[in-house]
Structure formats: C-alpha cells, structure tokens
Amino acid sequence: MNAPTTMTFFARFEADILSGRKTITIRDVSESHYVPGSVVQVSTLEEDRDFCRLEILAVEPILFQDLSDFHARQENMTLAELKTVIREIYPDDDQLYVITYRLVG
Numbered sequence: 001m002n003a004p005t006t007m008t009f010f011a012r013f014e015a016d017i018l019s020g021r022k023t024i025t026i027r028d029v030s031e032s033h034y035v036p037g038s039v040v041q042v043s044t045l046e047e048d049r050d051f052c053r054l055e056i057l058a059v060e061p062i063l064f065q066d067l068s069d070f071h072a073r074q075e076n077m078t079l080a081e082l083k084t085v086i087r088e089i090y091p092d093d094d095q096l097y098v099i100t101y102r103l104v105g
C-alpha cells in the first residue's frame with residue numbers, strides 16, 4: 001500500500017491542532033497506513049478545506065480498552081470525552097492506532 005499523503009479532521013478540531021494542543025489522532029485500521037517521516041496535507045472532512053501540513057512521527061496500535069489519560073491529554077480532552085468521541089466515529093473497532101504528528105510550516 002502506498003503511503004497516504006492526505007489526512008482529514010473534523011473542522012471542530014482545527015484550532016486545537018493549529019495551536020499544538022492536540023498532538024495525536026486515533027484511527028481505525030483503514031487509516032493506519034501513515035508512514036513516519038512523511039508529511040501529509042490536512043483538510044477538514046466537512047468542506048475539504050486545507051488548513052495545515054503535519055509530519056507523521058509515529059503510528060502505534062492501541063486497544064480501545066487501553067486508552068488512558070496519557071492519550072486524552074494529547075487529544076486535549078478528558079478520557080471520558082475521548083472514549084465518547086471514538087465510539088461515535090468507530091462504534092465497533094477495538095483495534096485502533098495512535099498517530100502522533102507535529103505541525104510543519
């Protein structure tokens with residue numbers, strides 16, 4: 001599989017990503033093929049509006065049950081909020097992937 005070159009986020013997370021308060025995203029297997037060291041163009045899911053570029057730093061498997069306050073802090077959420085958000089997006093997936101990134105200019 002080729003390394004993906006784009007990533008989408010819900011627009012409501014844009015400000016947290018641009019300010020550096022949100023430094024990970026948690027995705028299912030279909031979005032786990034990002035390659036550390038690659039740079040992806042990021043846009044909003046709703047309007048496909050480009051808003052930054054991110055360098056992928058790491059992609060690590062995580063089980064839903066193993067999500068912790070550590071992950072929540074990196075999402076700028078409480079653990080309860082994070083679990084609710086993930087269950088809204090991925091109702092049935094227990095195998096998830098933590099994608100760590102940093103903003104590039």
Ligand SMILES: CC(=O)Nc1ccn([C@@H]2O[C@H](CO)[C@@H](O)[C@H]2O)c(=O)n1
Binds near residue numbers: 027
């Ligand atoms: C737009 C799209 O295709 N998919 C997703 C999937 C997830 N997320 C966010 O990542 C974190 C963990 O899942 C939470 O902050 C989620 O809301 C997102 O913004 N967009």
